[in-house]
Amino acid sequence: MTSQEIRKRFLDFFAKRNHAILDSASLITADDPKATNATLFNTAGMQPLIPYLMGEKHSRGTRLASSQKCVRTGDLEEVGDNTHATFFEMLGNWSLGDYFKKEAITWSWEFLTDINEGLGLDPNRLYVTVFAGNDMVPRDTEAVEIWKQFIPEHRIYYRDSKDNWWTAGANSPAGPSTEMFYDLTGGLGDLSAEEFEQADEDQKLIEIWNDVFMSYRLEGGEIVGELPQKNVDTGAGLERVTAVMQGTTNIFDTDLFLPLLTIVKDGAENYNERHARIVADHIKTAVFLINDGVVISNTGRGYVLRRILRRAYSSLEEMQCSEKIIPDLIHAVIEMYRDLYFKDVDEKKIAVKIKIVATEMDKIIRIIKRGVKIFKKIKDNPNTLVTGKFLMDLEQTQGLPLSMSLKLAKQFGIDISHEAIQEAKRLRKEHQELSRKGAAQKFKGGLAEDTPKIRALHTATHLMLAGLRQELGNDVHQKGSNITEERTRFDFTYNEKVSRETLDKVEEYVNNAIQTHAKMGVQLMEKEKAKQSDVVGSFWEKYPDTVKVWTISDNKGNIYSRELCGGPHVDDLSQIAEFGVFKIKKEESSSAGVRRIKAVLEK
Numbered sequence: 001m002t003s004q005e006i007r008k009r010f011l012d013f014f015a016k017r018n019h020a021i022l023d024s025a026s027l028i029t030a031d032d033p034k035a036t037n038a039t040l041f042n043t044a045g046m047q048p049l050i051p052y053l054m055g056e057k058h059s060r061g062t063r064l065a066s067s068q069k070c071v072r073t074g075d076l077e078e079v080g081d082n083t084h085a086t087f088f089e090m091l092g093n094w095s096l097g098d099y100f101k102k103e104a105i106t107w108s109w110e111f112l113t114d115i116n117e118g119l120g121l122d123p124n125r126l127y128v129t130v131f132a133g134n135d136m137v138p139r140d141t142e143a144v145e146i147w148k149q150f151i152p153e154h155r156i157y158y159r160d161s162k163d164n165w166w167t168a169g170a171n172s173p174a175g176p177s178t179e180m181f182y183d184l185t186g187g188l189g190d191l192s193a194e195e196f197e198q199a200d201e202d203q204k205l206i207e208i209w210n211d212v213f214m215s216y217r218l219e220g221g222e223i224v225g226e227l228p229q230k231n232v233d234t235g236a237g238l239e240r241v242t243a244v245m246q247g248t249t250n251i252f253d254t255d256l257f258l259p260l261l262t263i264v265k266d267g268a269e270n271y272n273e274r275h276a277r278i279v280a281d282h283i284k285t286a287v288f289l290i291n292d293g294v295v296i297s298n299t300g301r302g303y304v305l306r307r308i309l310r311r312a313y314s315s316l317e318e319m320q321c322s323e324k325i326i327p328d329l330i331h332a333v334i335e336m337y338r339d340l341y342f343k344d345v346d347e348k349k350i351a352v353k354i355k356i357v358a359t360e361m362d363k364i365i366r367i368i369k370r371g372v373k374i375f376k377k378i379k380d381n382p383n384t385l386v387t388g389k390f391l392m393d394l395e396q397t398q399g400l401p402l403s404m405s406l407k408l409a410k411q412f413g414i415d416i417s418h419e420a421i422q423e424a425k426r427l428r429k430e431h432q433e434l435s436r437k438g439a440a441q442k443f444k445g446g447l448a449e450d451t452p453k454i455r456a457l458h459t460a461t462h463l464m465l466a467g468l469r470q471e472l473g474n475d476v477h478q479k480g481s482n483i484t485e486e487r488t489r490f491d492f493t494y495n496e497k498v499s500r501e502t503l504d505k506v507e508e509y510v511n512n513a514i515q516t517h518a519k520m521g522v523q524l525m526e527k528e529k530a531k532q533s534d535v536v537g538s539f540w541e542k543y544p545d546t547v548k549v550w551t552i553s554d555n556k557g558n559i560y561s562r563e564l565c566g567g568p569h570v571d572d573l574s575q576i577a578e579f580g581v582f583k584i585k586k587e588e589s590s591s592a593g594v595r596r597i598k599a600v601l602e603k
């Protein structure tokens, strides 16, 4: 059975039992903090449904089912073993105060074993676990009674809250669960409780479905009461179910990965299964993340994207595999899921975004190569004295970090004196202090302190400057700025009063960026390069040689603002929306040729 057919059978099965079929939500968690429990991505099918599990009414009714895109990056080091991937889909069905244990268990069993409507798995290869109970919640004998209609009692095992209790964070709905396991070997037969645990540990069993009976409310990790309704939340990993159905013990040997692995195999000089799996999984995840609007950056979601792409490129390098296969991989990922998730996707744009990281990595490799040349030369001229100043010059002008210089020196058998290293560190500190002073001066002029509201106003101020330049031309420059919890005050060069009409347009520019969920990214750049590009900045002289450039852009690649700044800023423009909309309250003269604006965020 293909993965597509498994997904379809699951959704059809529950549609037939009066469930509304939901489209997968975006991988990016909702802005509603109640709904996210502060994870960066949806990590389970139930996550977009948290408000409804807590009692809110869902417009599609009380029976729902979906195949939800999920990304988990907690086990990054384990990706490439038999069962871990960063991207996966979770099949799930939900009851929002509608049916409870009896129907949930009965349908799980039917779907797993029915040959016509479900998967037709051999009942003799299935085992289940139920919640053993604790001080707060009783042992789930009710679930056992229901299971006994389908499975002999000695194949039902009690487990404690480590395995059979589900929550989505410290403040979430929660409840005991019952899990279903499949015998991968086909020969396990009846197992005692100890034998069952051992078989699970030996990966002879695979957990394929989890039904949670969600009726408790957690706050700060503690049960504080019951939910207004008794819910069911189930989750089955499509990759694992597919492995079972395709007769393999690992998720990479399925139609969800094989087309990608074949491309890597064809391109690699030095094929390695583990590295190939990492490439396949990480490129797949990157395509999904970019498609859902994640932009490479140094924090949050954008940083996760950068990190997995770096890992993918390293694995390609390990296998001596050309990065030219990347567009083929992107294409294969999109083909695999086109009808579901990639109807009008622009493959080329995705490829361009992925390549950003390759370019970064190329740069690092170039720096190291340059370093190798320099140290080789020193080796060939044994009279050269490596001083602290020399080492710092390498760091500041060639981008070769001190730690890397020391490594290369060691590699070439070049002695560097303790004094030289100390001197280099002292010079570095001096340099940092100088640049910090410059930044602090700037900081004082702009931000009085660092609070979430002040950050939000600060980022909004960048957008406002970009909006003013769009409306009034590029002769508009920042003259000063001062931001408090209440407002941003911004001085800029311009010779006459700015009309209300123009101010309205500037407001619209700012709010439009916020509402389209544009993202904030930051990049380190050599000052001279930044000056020559389209970066907006004043007080260039106050900045160190390497500057921070902040870019606000949306997932279509539109750039709203690109400005030199010491920070700090929000990572994500939804953090501005929390404080309301941007309004310009006042525009007045500040001094000759300088105007002053006061603006706020208000609900």
Ligand code: SER
Pocket (backbone or CB within 6 Å): 044, 045, 046, 092, 166, 210, 211, 212, 233, 234, 235, 236
């Ligand atoms: N929330 C549970 C899980 O992710 C069931 O959907 O396993």
